[in-house]
Amino acid sequence: MDLKFPSHGYKDVFYNSIAPMLIVGTDAPHYTMLDVNNAYLFATHTRREDIIGQPVFGVFPANPGDSMSKNVERTIFSFEQAIKTKVTHTMYNYRYDIPIPGSNEFEEHYWTTSNTPVLNESNEVLYLIHSPSNVTDLYKAQEREGAAIALTKKQQLQLQSVFMQAPVGIGIFKGPDYIADLINPPLCRLYGKTEAELLGKKIFDVLPDAKGRGFEALLDNVRLTGIPYRGEELGIPMLRNDKLETVYVNFVYEPFREPDETITGVIVVATEVTELVNAKNKIEEVELRNRIAVDAVGLGTFDLDLLTNEAFTSTQFARIFGFEEALSRNNYLELFHPDDEPIRRQALKDALVTGRLFYECRIIHKDSSMHWVRAEGKVIYDDNGKPLSISGIALDITKEKKSADEQRKLISLVENSVDLMSILKMDGYNSYINEAGRKLLGFKDETEVLHRPVSELHSPEHLLQVQQEVIPSVMKTGRWSGVMIVRHLQTGENFPVYNNCFRIDDLVTGAPISIGAVMRDMRPELAAKAALADSEQMLRNITTASPAALWMSDENGHITYVNQTWVNWTGTSYEANLGSGWLQKIVEEDRIRVADKFVSDVLEKRNYEVEFRINHADGKIHWCLANGQAHYNNEGKFAGYIGSCMDITEQKMLQQQKDDFIGIASHELKTPVTTIKGYAQILEKMLQHHGLAREASMVSRMDTQLKSLTSLIADLLDVTKINSGRLQFNDREFEFNPMVNDLVEDLQRITDKHTFILHLNKTGIVFGDRERIGQVITNLITNAVKYSPGAEHIVITTAIENNEVTLCVEDYGIGIPRDKLDKVFEQFYRVSGDLQYTFPGLGLGLYISSEIIKREGGRIWVNSVEGKGSTFCFALPLVKEETDI
Structure with missing residues (x-):
């Protein structure tokens, strides 16, 4: 078999891998080691030259420190399984000790090793990748944990032994049903049940006589809040030896906590004290018999030693004065009402003469409550007739006094x-x-x-x-x-x-x-109802006869009343106009605008005013002006509107005729004025040419007046175009700040008294009519100059706010009264009062500016303080810059 190992392209990755790896041949039983990476050498404290070409078990024989680990047998089995199945085989948690460098000793180690087969194209195993992982720390931690668990179990057994031998009753009750999980013999005897009858059972099922007596709530509170509860000498009904008896116990409820601190039940520790309580009760019974005669009627007894001024009182006497136990005389005297203290003193003086003490006085307890006390007593004398003491009783008569007072009040109430x-x-x-x-x-x-x-x-x-x-x-x-x-x-x-x-x-x-x-x-x-009915009928007749439509709404803006005039105008029933039904008769183009304004005014609780058109019952379109006055109930809460609606069709027609006349007149004036202006300029140049400076100056002044006249005519023409919807806009994109800068420079040249201060922040590109927007800026700046004659500076600021380009013109002039701020953008509005003729003009500039900004999709507003100046601002949508994707 060729044991040569290929080395193309793998070594850099293989040698430097952080996971220990050894390449092993399949030549059983030698399993020659073909290659090894640095991590493996480091983990096993070996050298490459001692490993390459050597059999695995020649270099790594049986574990020298633990022959029982059988590491060789386990490794051979794993090799065989990987070669046989051709899938990775893993050996878990086996011991193999590593030699300590420079010594003959070994260091204990535990490993988890995978043997992965590498296959050729014919699906044959070429070699194995032997990859051990050092799990020594994890293995030892598991050993320690097992030892701890064993110790815990031993301690639990010891604790349970102590628990079962404790002289007091102890039990553990789990869950919301309080099932007995553990219970010792003393508690079984206390309950009169055996351990078998209690364990694993719901405690209140086993002890039904204890149900409904508050113990469930006490246990729930301890289990849910973790706050212990201690009870002393509490009587519990128990069925013991087939006999129901009351058993007295001292007990503690403690929360039972799991190892993770979760409260899953309650620990009950109880000691029976029935005999002790019964003995105590018998003693108290004897004492009670001695007190019952006096206490039954609420009498407190006292004995005052007139020689020493010391007083001896019963407990009931102390309670009358608000104390739990008898105290010295001074403690009682401090409680007498200052106004009644002279009564007590006089009664004591009279008693020394008459032999009888009697008074009724008010006392003030430490909790500041006032009580009435009646005291009666008899003076005790010696053989010589000298008074020695006063013995007597005291009674709380507060209820008696209050009853008498209430009776007097009731009689007074009834009689009046x-x-x-x-x-x-x-x-x-x-x-x-x-x-x-x-x-x-x-x-x-x-x-x-x-x-x-x-x-x-x-x-x-x-x-x-x-x-x-x-x-x-x-x-x-x-x-x-x-x-x-x-x-x-x-x-x-x-x-x-x-x-x-x-x-x-x-x-x-x-x-x-x-x-x-x-x-x-x-x-x-x-009589009042009849008068009210007459008044309502009269009001109904008045509203029906009213030429104006009258209406009312509730606080939510729902119409609750319209008079007959509105019903006649709309040609619909009274009921059809209630709620929001009245909107249906408004011309569709006006409906949303009117509804939105009404909703907005209701939310802001503002007075309501709006113009709109209706489809009149006569088949024509009529113009209406609606006004609503906010009204409030007796508690000062907004209650809705009371309003009227006037038919202004005729006024609208007159307005249209006026606009038409102004338009025609302005247009007709424009040509001759332009001609006159041209001749005036020519005449001025001719006079200057002939050296007639004085005459030329007069013609120049005439030209200035012609410019003003031309501006007025232009404003009138713009107004007629706006009202007729014919004002033209040439919208395009343009840089906003350069346009503002150019306008301000031009205006500064013709303005000597005021200095324009520019704060041009980054604005960007605006889409609109450059000339018309410039007209607005010019108007705002010239107005600022006109209405701040005593100031020296005008501040012009641009900025971007909320995707809008804003421009503000701030002056330090006469300002505008607060109640006139909403009128400055109306047609023909001018300064009123003494200043009306000080500042010339028709009052059209701001109206035209407002309409231009609105038609360009923007908004315009003013902030002003009378006597300190005004700031006029407008905002236009910013053109969004395109970004490359």
Whole structure:
């Protein structure tokens, strides 16, 4: 057999592989070693020249440190299996010790080795790749773990032995059903059950008498929270020796934790103390008999030594004063209410004279609660008549005092009530009617109440309701309420009252003894309802007659009312316009805009104003102006809108006629003004040529005025084009900042007083009409100059924010009042008041600028503080830069 090993292209990878590998021939039984990598040499402490061409077991004989490992036999078996099956065979966790360099000793090692066959084209095994992995650390760790487990099991057995021999009852109960997992003999005896009856069973199934007494909740709390619970001298019903008895125990519930700290149950440690508790109870029983006579009535006893001023009190006396045990006299005296302290002192002085002590005073407990105390006592004298002490009792009379106070309040409340309150005896006579009731029914005095039967308060037909409906219902169900008719004893007038009556029973026997009633005169309420109905009808008539459409909405923007005018305009039913139905009559092109604004204003709770067109019932399109005023309820919460809607079709027609006139007039003015301007410029040059400087200056001023007139005409033409939708835009991409820079330079040349400060941040490319956008910028800057006559600087800033190019013009001029900010972009808006004629113009520039920016897909706004200046800004969409993919 050719044992030569090919060496084409594998050696660099093979030698430098981090996994130890040995190439072994298939020439059994020698298994000649053909090649070896560096990792294998390092792992086995060998040299290449000692290995190549040598048989495996000549270099690596049986394990020198452990002949029992049979490493040679296992290796031969693995070689044979790999050659036979032609698949990798692995040997796991076998020992083979490695010599320690420079000594005759060996180092203990454990290995897991794979033998992989390498096949030729004929599927024959050429050689084996023998790859050992050093698992010494892992193997020893597993050995240590096994030893630890064995030790743990031994400790568990020892612990269980201690557990079973403990003198107290101990048990482990697992899971939410508390199944007995481990239980020792003392606990079995305590429960009166055998170990077989308890182990593996749900504890409350085995001890049913302990169910429903709170133990389940205590166990759940310990198991779920991990917080132990300790109980002392707790009585538990137990069935022991076929007899149900109460067993007293001291016990502790501790959470049972698994090795991973998970709580899976509860450890119960219990000690029976039944005999101790019974003995204690007998002692307390004797003491109780001694206290019961006094404590039963809540009396506290005291004895005051008048010679030493020391007081000896019972426990009940201390409790009256808010203490748990008897204290010194000063502790009690500190609690007396400052206003009642003189009463106590005077009572003590009087007692020394009369021999009897009596007072009722307020005391304030340490918890700040106030109580009433009554003290009574007798003075004890010596043979010479000298007072020695006072012995007596104290009683808490807080409830008695409060009851008297409540009774007085109740009587005051009843007597001052505006409603009738009465008590009817079972014989048909009233025993009590309050003052309001006596006036309501016409009784002269309280004596008459007692002697006039209830039958006289009703006409015969109305008395039948009392006899057949009211009294039977009260007797059967305990109460009746409803409207009944009563009669005034003096005038004979029959009038309605709303009566709430109820049965009053004897507290001892439960038998009915009287009927209580609370009646309210319904005449004012009925009159108010009638007045309200009249008012509502009047309001309905007014709204129906209104030439404007009136409407209301709730806080969510749902229409809750429209008047007849709107119904007539739309030609639809009242119900069809409620909710959001009113939108259906709005022209489709306006509908989304109107709805969106309404929703936005409702969310912001702003006043609502919008213009829109409707499909009128007359078959034509009508223009409407809707206004809504936000209103709020008594609690200050937004409650919706109250609004009106005006038909402005005629005003719109007049506006259109005005726009047409302005357009025609502006167009007609443009040509002659341009001609005049041309002649003025020629005339100025001629005068300058002839040296007539003064005359040329006058013509120059005329030219300046012509420029202003030309600008006004241009604004008027733009407005007419905007209103008619004919304003043309030549949109294209352009660099924004260079355009701004050019405009500012041109404007700076013609502006002497103001300096323009530029902050041009990176902006990029904008898609729009360069000339129109430039017109907006020019307008904003010239406005800033115009309205800041006392300032020296105008700041122009550009930037990119949220994929928009923004430009802001900031001045330090007169500013704009806050309530006028939303009007500056309207047509013909100008500064009002004293400044109206100071700043010339038609008020069209900002309107035109606003419309241009909107039509270019942008937005425009202003921030201003009156007297400090304004900042006008607009934003345009930024053209996204294309990126190479």
